[in-house]
Amino acid sequence: MREQIWRTRLTAARRERARYTPRVRSLCLFVTALTCIACSGSDGASARLPGVAGTDAHTDMDSGAGAGGADGATSSVAGNGGVAGDQDLGGGGALDEPGVAISRYDYRLDLASREAESTLTFDVTRSGSGCVNLKSSLPVRDTLAPLGFELAQRADELALCGSFTAGNAVQLSTKQTVIEAADPKTQVGFSRRPDRANREFSYLLGWLEQCPRFGPCDPAPQRLTHYTFDVSHATADVVLCPGVRTFTEGSTHCELLDTLAPSYSSFAIASDSGWARTPLVTAAGVSVVLYDTPAGSLYGGLDAASFGDFLEWLTQLLGPYPYGDELRVASAPTTFLGMEHPANIVVRDDLTNLFVGYSNVPMHVLLHETVHQWAGNRTTLSSTLDYLWKEAIAEYLAYVFEDERRPFPEAMSARSLWHNTGLGAPYPIRPLTPPPLPLEDWAAGGYDTAPLALFVQLEPWLGRPAVLAAIQLFLRDPVARSMDDLRAALETTSRLELANYFAAWVFGDEPVEWPVVSATVQQTGSEATVTLTQSQSRGRIFPCVIDVELKTANETAVAHVDFGLSPSSTSAAASVVLDEPVVSVSIDPERRVLVFPAPAAAAAPAAPPTRLAPRVPFHP
Numbered sequence: 009m010r011e012q013i014w015r016t017r018l019t020a021a022r023r024e025r026a027r028y029t030p031r032v033r034s035l036c037l038f039v040t041a042l043t044c045i046a047c048s049g050s051d052g053a054s055a056r057l058p059g060v061a062g063t064d065a066h067t068d069m070d071s072g073a074g075a076g077g078a079d080g081a082t083s084s085v086a087g088n089g090g091v092a093g094d095q096d097l098g099g100g101g102a103l104d105e106p107g108v109a110i111s112r113y114d115y116r117l118d119l120a121s122r123e124a125e126s127t128l129t130f131d132v133t134r135s136g137s138g139c140v141n142l143k144s145s146l147p148v149r150d151t152l153a154p155l156g157f158e159l160a161q162r163a164d165e166l167a168l169c170g171s172f173t174a175g176n177a178v179q180l181s182t183k184q185t186v187i188e189a190a191d192p193k194t195q196v197g198f199s200r201r202p203d204r205a206n207r208e209f210s211y212l213l214g215w216l217e218q219c220p221r222f223g224p225c226d227p228a229p230q231r232l233t234h235y236t237f238d239v240s241h242a243t244a245d246v247v248l249c250p251g252v253r254t255f256t257e258g259s260t261h262c263e264l265l266d267t268l269a270p271s272y273s274s275f276a277i278a279s280d281s282g283w284a285r286t287p288l289v290t291a292a293g294v295s296v297v298l299y300d301t302p303a304g305s306l307y308g309g310l311d312a313a314s315f316g317d318f319l320e321w322l323t324q325l326l327g328p329y330p331y332g333d334e335l336r337v338a339s340a341p342t343t344f345l346g347m348e349h350p351a352n353i354v355v356r357d358d359l360t361n362l363f364v365g366y367s368n369v370p371m372h373v374l375l376h377e378t379v380h381q382w383a384g385n386r387t388t389l390s391s392t393l394d395y396l397w398k399e400a401i402a403e404y405l406a407y408v409f410e411d412e413r414r415p416f417p418e419a420m421s422a423r424s425l426w427h428n429t430g431l432g433a434p435y436p437i438r439p440l441t442p443p444p445l446p447l448e449d450w451a452a453g454g455y456d457t458a459p460l461a462l463f464v465q466l467e468p469w470l471g472r473p474a475v476l477a478a479i480q481l482f483l484r485d486p487v488a489r490s491m492d493d494l495r496a497a498l499e500t501t502s503r504l505e506l507a508n509y510f511a512a513w514v515f516g517d518e519p520v521e522w523p524v525v526s527a528t529v530q531q532t533g534s535e536a537t538v539t540l541t542q543s544q545s546r547g548r549i550f551p552c553v554i555d556v557e558l559k560t561a562n563e564t565a566v567a568h569v570d571f572g573l574s575p576s577s578t579s580a581a582a583s584v585v586l587d588e589p590v591v592s593v594s595i596d597p598e599r600r601v602l603v604f605p606a607p608a609a610a611a612a613p614a615a616p617p618t619r620l621a622p623r624v625p626f627h628p
């Protein structure tokens with residue numbers, strides 16, 4: 009999702025303000041660690057619960073034997089079983105605990121009353137007695153569980169306990185009332201707002217670990233499952249829900265029964281009686297249709313033919329569109345720029361009038377959200393801490409298309425935006441431990457740092473084809489992927505060792521520090537040699553290739569200063585041929601690297617580096 013973004017040119021005043029208030033651009037992010045509750049099994053014995061799991065989606069990626077990775081290994085989530093308790097299963101004495109996974113949600117909602125009914129189907133792969141854990145922020149009632157099973161709710165924890173038999177599916181049904189309340193910053197929850205035509209827009213919006221707002225579920229981001237949605241609504245309402253959609257008067261049905269999907273984006277129901285359906289383009293076997301109010305400007309703000317080209321290009325790279333043959337794009341009064349539900353994209357209804365830094369906001373947002381159908385929906389996150397790979401891929405693939413097939417300013421604007429805003433990122437791209445603040449806060453700025461650090465900065469060494477091949481490999485399967493899986497994929501396709509690079513740019517538990525560089529130029533005859541020196545305060549030397557533009561009265565040359573993937577020196581140099589005296593030096597003029605000129609680099613036109621303070625103490 010590309011979130012609420014007040015992307016601006018960082019004026020001095022705004023930059024100063026941003027020093028202490030990192031912008032919240034991420035839409036909707038809540039991080040609540042799922043904790044396993046202890047309860048008594050049917051025999052009354054207190055036991056660590058095996059937990060409930062959806063299809064455990066993580067599999068090791070082909071590591072490319074001999075491909076140059078450090079060890080070719082990828083991190084792996086433990087096998088089938090628990091949200092919390094997996095580590096205990098193999099420890100002896102727990103072999104009778106069941107292997108249970110949610111395979112399907114059937115969710116009913118009456119839009120007017122917000123009365124909801126959830127039916128969860130559990131697949132049992134290993135017989136045993138015990139409990140599976142669920143989350144529900146709502147009190148459940150009228151519960152229906154198999155004979156002999158007991159369901160207990162304590163606060164937002166639900167435990168279904170009984171004797172599970174391998175091969176026998178178990179179903180649990182509950183009723184609950186969805187609360188009409190949404191987070192004011194992210195819109196996550198259930199909300200009603202007037203649209204631009206003053207009709208009512210209703211939105212049940214989930215997010216990472218937020219499905220308990222709507223009933224019993226497993227909120228772990230790595231779970232991929234099937235879903236059906238049945239929505240009862242007023243006759244005039246146009247209702248969108250994820251997957252293959254059918255509707256009759258007053259009722260809309262959606263199915264996600266072919267390709268698996270995660271809960272973070274699948275719990276989503278949007279309704280607006282003012283929406284009219286308008287075909288945009290058909291390409292790559294996908295019919296793209298817009299849902300906008302008659303006064304809306306989305307259709308006029310999009311280049312339909314170009315988006316069709318994008319779908320052809322994207323499906324050649326990532327495979328067929330995963331969610332049927334229709335992609336619906338709805339314009340609505342949302343807080344965020346766009347959100348990626350399977351087969352549905354919801355975008356903000358004033359995209360055509362927003363200045364957020366992109367040269368073409370509506371097109372960029374649509375490209376970005378479309379990539380999420382593969383990056384985030386079909387292939388999900390191993391953990392919330394891995395959040396930024398999906399945003400980086402969405403940004404980067406949109407950028408590559410812009411760079412190769414769209415007007416020049418679009419790609420340049422994306423890089424400038426990433427560079428300028430990335431300076432304010434408060435946290436590493438992939439924190440090693442959970443930051444003490446919500447996802448939308450720690451990930452602020454990561455939308456910008458991640459596409460540069462994970463992809464654009466690697467292009468000089470790997471080449472763009474190898475970077476794209478790595479993304480293709482990484483997203484090949486409907487599983488959960490981690491940031492380290494992405495490193496492994498990049499190593500596989502490039503045959504380069506990237507552990508040191510990722511340690512410098514991606515992983516971390518300290519406040520973010522980016523390289524600060526200064527340049528000196530020496531000329532001998534017709535050769536000009538530029539030397540760059542990194543001088544960031546903590547002393548880490550960053551692997552990077554930095555372009556330096558040298559200008560004379562009549563010539564321009566670009567030196568590519570390569571510090572290498574495992575630099576040992578704070579300085580690196582490169583030479584170019586110039587017959588006249590150099591009169592100006594510009595470091596990274598095309599904004600391809602997260603480096604910032606030191607104040608002493610007087611010839612550099614960019615603003616001096618600014619250190620942003622985290623909004624809360626870093627690991628107090």
Ligand SMILES: [Zn+2]
Pocket residue numbers: 009010011376377380398399402
């Ligand atoms: Zn996104």
